[in-house]
Amino acid sequence: MQSLLTLGLMEAVMERPVPENVMIMQGQSGELLMTNDGLDETIQDWINAMQHRGQDELQTLRERIDLNLTRAQALLLAHFKAGFRVFDPLGDDVPSLVCFIGIVCESLTQARMAFPSNQPHLGLSWWMVLPKSYQELIRREMTEDGWCPSMVEYLINLGSTSVLEYACKAGPVEGGYSHEACSPVSCAAYNVDPENYIPKHTHSCMQKNIFSSGDENDCGYCAAPLDQVKSLILSGEKPVLTLCEVTGHRLPVLELHKASDFPYVAISHVWADGLGSTTEKGLPACQLRRLASLVSEESQAREQAIAMMARIYQDAAAVLVLDSGLQICRSDQHLGTKLLRTLTCGWMRRLWTLQEAALSKELHLVLADGQCPLKALIPHGSLYFQRPLLDLAAELFRLTKWSTYGSYSLGDVARALTWRNTSKRSDETLAVAGLLDVKPSILTAMRPEERIMRLMQVMGRVPRNVLFLHGKKLQLHGFSWAPTSFMAAHGGAAQGPLLSTSDTDAVVTPRGLAATYFALVLPRKMPKKGLNAWRLRDTKTGKLYLVAETESDKTEPNACDLLLTPNDASLGSVVSCVGALITGHVAEPACEESNSPYTVFCRFRRRLLLHCVTAFTNDSEVDEVETPVSGKLSVCVG
Known part of the structure; x- marks a missing residue:
């Protein structure tokens, strides 16, 4: 079986013999070992050899490739359901073999993109090679190696065995931050206390361990003229600093200008690296010779400065990223190494740096030896088909969407924020408003707990699958469907469905979220007791369902009499589901955009999973409910 799903699969897809030494090597003791060292080269040689064929021939080749990979996916899924017992004779090597098979499947799946297809996109996922028991082994190994637990969760959630293998081999940045206080959803290493924060001197500064700014130091603190900074900000101008060395003075002078007078470069960094400051306090002169930081502490000016943040970075001729982890990476290192270091650096983990x-x-x-444009890290040409480059670059590509396409969706924001964190939770909506074309000033006047509600109101339209996101929900009238945060560290979803990046098929109304879902109306409130799974028989269609709570919803059961899913579940599928409680109905549309003359009003109660099955097992302890009402329904979730 292992040969069938490795060498056998490669030969079936590539339609030519593959030498055993591509995947088998001899160990030091003479034993035979599986290896993927020759995998990429073999696949690239095959792609190059196929390029001379005609378009029609390549399209039929792509169809055969898809068919073989689909069969492999079905076979792996069957073995996953059986606990991969077919490989039991291998003992402790079973997880390694299954992950190896996953790497082969991922490599071939990526390589098939080199060939044209006139068929609808076939989504192939190999998640089944990473069951929970294997994930736990990976967690243990990576955290023992020094990885942040939340970064491990992030990499696991990418769903790419190739990425995990690459990260395990590369290891975390040497000499980085301690992650002893971090959790699976939150990295505490980059959080700072603004009240007791002390900027760091540069490594080359002889006074890097002296933090006072007295005259006895060779390197003192320099600050911009505060009153002038505040005046510019309050007048709507972006302040820009130039550093001037003055003959006879050991400290430089900061000169203030209006950004509209000339092009400027903005700096994006994380405070934990020691580069943070306020206008009042300034920075060590050694740091100011590299950068300048301008955020006022005075309340009114701070709000105005926050409102300007989007413009500051949007109008800059360029933005330089300074991160301690990146600055030990060299430009001549392998693209995969540069991608991994960028993806896992502290700068990618902070809230404000997303907008910047x-x-x-x-x-x-x-980097250690110069500057590297972010776009230079996006794989292209033959690199596009090499594992795990594309999986590593996916989140970096999201950072280029605005400059490339001029837009950023709520789904993009939600996905980008999942594994980011901030020392000031109330800043979340302020830090992303500019990406969503919302004025931050609209949000600063709101109470922090109401800002995400106001953001949704101003946007007006959102993806309807926002209803199914895991994580905490707002406890505000009309917004029981809305998340309290998109950051897992602050109650947002770390797992589960991802918010759509392309749809805006739900309308935010004063009474709730208006959208159309597939609905199953229950004859009575469920569940009656506990959190046990229960059965649902749809007498209208004859379909049978098992209903259970999700792992992320372990709260006390909330009774519901309406089940909502994105679409009708097909036989054998497991779909996200929301249990809601009907509060009323009217013979009118929920909003102007709705085509339905009838609307059911309801309130979010709990998250569920709906499994469409062929038959029920005999279990008298499980409740069974029959419903004669199902189909598409216009609802308003309040």
């Missing part, structure tokens, strides 16, 4: 990066015209990473 996404809105920039040109984003440059400062």
Whole structure:
């Protein structure tokens, strides 16, 4: 079986013999070992050999490739359901073999993109090679190696065995931050206490361990003229600093200008690296010779400065990224290494840096030996088909969407924020408003807990699958469907469905979220007791369902009499489901955009999973409910 799903699968897809030494090597003791060292080269040689064929021939080849990979997927899924017992004779090597098979499947799946297809996109996923028991082994190994637990969860959630293998081999950045206080959903290493924060001196500064700014130091603190900074900000101008060395003075002078007078470069960094400051306190002169930081502490000016943040980075000629982890990476290292270090650096984990990066015209990473444009890290040409480059680059590509396409969706924001964090939770909506074409000033006047509600109201339309996101929900009238945060560290979803990046098929109304879902109306409130799974028989269609709570919803059971899913579940599928409680109905549309003359009003109660099955097993302890009412329904979830 292992040969069938490795060498056998490669030969079936490539339609030519594959030498055993591509995947088998001899160990030091003479034993035979599986290896993927020759995998990429073999696949690339095959792609190159196929390029001379005609378009029609390549399309039929692509169809055969898809068929073989679909069969492999079905076979792996069957073995997954059986606990991969077919490989039991291998003992402790079973997880390694299954992951190896996953790498082969992922490599061939990516390689098939080199050939044209006139068929609808076939989504192939190999999640089954990473069952929970294997994930736990990976967690243990990576955290023991020094990886942040939340970064491990992020990499696992990418769903790419190739990425995990690459990260395990590369290891975390040496000499990085301690992650002892971090959790699977939150990295605490980059959080700072603004009240007791002390900027760091540069490594080359002889006074890097002296933090006072007295005259006895060779390197003192320099600050911009506060009153002038506040005046510019309050007048709507972006303040820009130039550093001037003055003859006879050991400290430089900061000169203030209006950004409208000339092009400027903005700096994007994380405070934990020691580069943070306020206008009042300034920075060590050694740091100011590299950068300037301008955020006022005075309340009114701070709100105005926050409102300007999007414009500051959007209007900059370029944005330089300074991160301690990136600055030990060299430009001549392998593309995969540079991608991994960028994806896992502290700068990618912070809230405000998302906007700073996404809105920039040109984003440059400062490496150990120079600057590297972010776009240079996006795989192209033959690199596009090499594992795990595309999986590593996916989130970096999201950072280029604004500069490339001029837009950023709520789904993009939600996905980008999942594994980011901030020391000030109330800043979440302020930090992304500019990406969503919402004025931050609209949000600063709101109470922090109401800002995400206001953001949704101003946007007006959102993806309807926002209803199915895991994580905490708002406890506000008309917004029981809305998440309290998109950041897992602050109650957002770390797992489960991802918010759509293309749809805006739900309308935010004063009474709730108006959208159309597939609905199953229950004859009575369920569940009656506990959190046990229960059965549902749809007498209208004859379909049978098992209903159970999700792992992320372990709260006390909330009774519901309406089940909502994105679409009708097909036989054998497991779909996200929301249990709601009907509060009323009217013979009118929920909003102007609705085509339905009838609307059911309801309130979000709990998350569920709906499994469409062929038959029920005999279990008298499980409740069974019959419903004669199902189909598409216009609802308003309040």
